[in-house]
Amino acid sequence: MKQQPRSSPRSARNQRTVSIIGTGSYTPEKILTNEDLSRMVDTSDEWITTRTGIKERRVAAKDETTSDMAAKAALKAIEQAKISPEEIDLLLVATATPDMIFPATACFVQKKIGAKNAACLDVSAACAGFLFAIEIAQQFITSGTYDTALVIGADKLTSITNWTDRNTCVLFGDGAGAAVLGHRGSAHGVISTNMGSDGEYTDILFMPGGGSKTPITAQNAHLNLQTIHMSGKEVYKQAVTAMLAAARRAIDEAGLTVDDIACVIPHQANLRIIEAIGERLGIPREKVFVNVDRYGNTSAAAVAIALDEANRSGRIKSGDYVLMVVFGGGLTWASTIVEW
Ligand SMILES: CC(C)(COP(=O)(O)OP(=O)(O)OC[C@H]1O[C@@H](n2cnc3c(N)ncnc32)[C@H](O)[C@@H]1OP(=O)(O)O)[C@@H](O)C(=O)NCCC(=O)NCCS
Numbered sequence: 001m002k003q004q005p006r007s008s009p010r011s012a013r014n015q016r017t018v019s020i021i022g023t024g025s026y027t028p029e030k031i032l033t034n035e036d037l038s039r040m041v042d043t044s045d046e047w048i049t050t051r052t053g054i055k056e057r058r059v060a061a062k063d064e065t066t067s068d069m070a071a072k073a074a075l076k077a078i079e080q081a082k083i084s085p086e087e088i089d090l091l092l093v094a095t096a097t098p099d100m101i102f103p104a105t106a107c108f109v110q111k112k113i114g115a116k117n118a119a120c121l122d123v124s125a126a127c128a129g130f131l132f133a134i135e136i137a138q139q140f141i142t143s144g145t146y147d148t149a150l151v152i153g154a155d156k157l158t159s160i161t162n163w164t165d166r167n168t169c170v171l172f173g174d175g176a177g178a179a180v181l182g183h184r185g186s187a188h189g190v191i192s193t194n195m196g197s198d199g200e201y202t203d204i205l206f207m208p209g210g211g212s213k214t215p216i217t218a219q220n221a222h223l224n225l226q227t228i229h230m231s232g233k234e235v236y237k238q239a240v241t242a243m244l245a246a247a248r249r250a251i252d253e254a255g256l257t258v259d260d261i262a263c264v265i266p267h268q269a270n271l272r273i274i275e276a277i278g279e280r281l282g283i284p285r286e287k288v289f290v291n292v293d294r295y296g297n298t299s300a301a302a303v304a305i306a307l308d309e310a311n312r313s314g315r316i317k318s319g320d321y322v323l324m325v326v327f328g329g330g331l332t333w334a335s336t337i338v339e340w
Contacts, residue, residue: 017189018138020338022083022180024076025308026069027058027173027295034170041166048170053271057173057296059158065099067108069176070154073304074113077150081180088180089146090137091118094129094153094300096207096329097160098122105154115150126205127267127328128195129153129300130177131336135193137181152178153304157297160207162227171269172228173296177304188318192254192337194246197330201238204231205329239269240276242333247281247325250335254321258282261337262320265310267327268292268302277325289315299328316340 033056034045048054060069070093078085093106106120125132130153137149154176161169183189209216209225216226243266251258264283266274271292278288289310298305303324310316318340325335 016142016144016183017187018141018181018183019186019189020179021182021184022077022079022081023178023308023311024073024078024080025175025177025305026072026076027175027305028060028064028069030059030061031056032059032173037170040163041169043166043170051272052171053290053292054170054296055293058175060156060174064156065108066095066097066154066156066176067093067099067105067112069156069174070105070109070152070178071112073154073176073178073308074109074150074152077178077180077308078113081182083148083180083182085113085115086117087148088115088118088150090140090149091115091120092123092133092137092149092151094123094125094133094151095155096124096126096129096299097156109152118150125328125332126330127269127297127299127302128326128330128332128334129328130304131193131324131326131334132195132332134179134181134190134336135195135334138190138193141181141183147182149181150178151181152176153300153302155299155301157228157299160227162224165227167232168228168230171297173298175295175298175301175305177301177306177308179304179307188339190336190338192250193335194249194253195332195334196242196246197332199330201331204234204238205229205331236270236273238331239273239327242331243267243273243277243325243327244280246333246335247277247323250323250325250337254337256321256337260321261287261323263287263289263310263316263322265289265303265306265322265324267325268295268306269297269327
């Protein structure tokens, strides 16, 4: 039986309830299978499947930008929320692959969807960005500064993938997911959030080139500095530890127990990481949402797409406690529990 939260931080602080009132997602048409990859680098479907659980991923068209994908996901979320784009006060795009270094990708999305009254900015927290952005939006709505926020996780990781590096190129894909947050008098909503970072590990998952430290020049263009660099084993270890701790903290702070959670939506990076977290938390496999097999790791979009799929497929229902937990370069991690 579902228990009531013992000491919800929301009710304790007598805050406005912030609900997710619409979700949407978009993934590009083009599918790149493990078989396709085995013709590009020295790998196999068997290796990729057993090490990661990924079978295929989506690849955006050359001229399809992060903001294009973000806008498509956003319009679906807006439609489901039954609001007009003009009602959006705050528009956040979590991404590690912005259209340009500036202006913010959120500004491009604003123009594409007609959210002309929104304040727009990007959130840079790599794969953890969507939940960082949810937390930021939640704070603004809770405080009464804004009423409605559009939060998007969108990434075109294939634009920063080194297609000759089998250690990384098999892991990533493109896509976008979005959520509209508002307070509509519903008792249901976000009841617990956590964010954390550890700058000691900036060198285990990063893109060294293209920023102010190492601009890409004619002299260094051949070094692949504008692609993802990763120490896979170290990232794996850190991801399990950080996501597990963040999940436990969110459950604790919500005043819930593991048994109360109806659905866990973890960052979709690797099936083995997802299973390790599920097992250590003691959550049955059927309560853990997985789509990494179809999309690979879409970074900030991963949990956003999964949330939309879980919502639209009826996998999560009104009143369910949904735990989302993410991890990314930085290191960054976050967890959120929503009473759906
Ligand atoms: C990358 C990852 C799948 C590798 O799995 P692993 O179990 O650590 O890898 P293993 O130690 O079993 O294998 C490494 C070997 O496989 C090889 N290998 C790497 N990629 C390969 C591929 N695509 N195909 C075949 N072989 C591959 C390596 O060259 C290495 O060979 P070597 O031992 O001869 O040097 C795993 O470490 C991982 O998922 N890490 C986390 C990555 C992640 O989630 N990043 C994003 C976080 S937001």
